[in-house]
Amino acid sequence: MYTIYAFPTPSSIKAIVTLEELNLEYTLHPVNIRQGGQREADFLTVTPAGKVPVLVEENITGDRFTLTESAAILVFLAEKHGQLLPTEPIDRARVFEQLFFHASGLSPAFGQSGYFQKLAPEPMPLAISRFHGEAKRTLGLLDSTLAHRAYVAGDDYSIADIAHFGWLWRRAFAGVDFDDAPNVARWYESISTRPAVLRAISKVEALAA
Numbered sequence: 001m002y003t004i005y006a007f008p009t010p011s012s013i014k015a016i017v018t019l020e021e022l023n024l025e026y027t028l029h030p031v032n033i034r035q036g037g038q039r040e041a042d043f044l045t046v047t048p049a050g051k052v053p054v055l056v057e058e059n060i061t062g063d064r065f066t067l068t069e070s071a072a073i074l075v076f077l078a079e080k081h082g083q084l085l086p087t088e089p090i091d092r093a094r095v096f097e098q099l100f101f102h103a104s105g106l107s108p109a110f111g112q113s114g115y116f117q118k119l120a121p122e123p124m125p126l127a128i129s130r131f132h133g134e135a136k137r138t139l140g141l142l143d144s145t146l147a148h149r150a151y152v153a154g155d156d157y158s159i160a161d162i163a164h165f166g167w168l169w170r171r172a173f174a175g176v177d178f179d180d181a182p183n184v185a186r187w188y189e190s191i192s193t194r195p196a197v198l199r200a201i202s203k204v205e206a207l208a209a
Contacts, residue, residue, distance in 0.1 A: 002026035005046060005054040007033050008204045010166035011070040015053040016204050017162050018074050020196035022081045030207040071099050074159040084159045094153040098160035106142065107167055109134040114173035135174045139181050146183035165191050
């Protein structure tokens with residue numbers, strides 16, 4: 001049985017979409033980061049990093065396995081349940097290429113773009129220009145990739161698509177849109193209407209209700 005500690009964030013949605021795509025049973029445990037829930041003692045005993053999502057697996061003997069970092073959670077679930085991650089070396093490498101591009105490029109660019117535009121305690125025009133420009137640049141790179149592929153890592157839907165979906169679902173925070181990214185727009189429409197994705201969005205948004 002899985003428990004996922006989460007909130008409606010770009011990282012949390014990835015884990016929940018993956019669980020839904022794999023048709024797995026799980027319990028959602030809300031961590032309200034708007035109210036400081038990530039700093040509460042009970043949650044910090046689960047993960048000292050104080051970040052969502054966190055996946056906890058408990059077996060029938062009561063042994064618990066705790067995993068943090070959304071990309072690690074996606075890889076673990078895909079490998080354990082034999083779906084959403086190719087076994088052929090080249091196809092598999094393409095999935096990891098996109099996972100690493102997301103973790104080192106698109107995700108931090110989108111996050112910092114949103115922070116300096118919306119949350120920074122004082123205006124910082126240079127930082128806004130730098131990170132908003134980087135968010136648009138990484139989106140452009142993804143658009144170029146999708147000009148030649150149905151999905152971000154090739155012909156098949158994978159955890160790489162789920163990883164990218166998180167921040168593109170919350171792209172308004174970063175101040176970006178799809179006006180100059182028609183291939184991303186096409187891809188996003190196909191992902192966002194998948195039944196598992198719709199279920200995941202409904203469940204994660206209910207955590208903030």
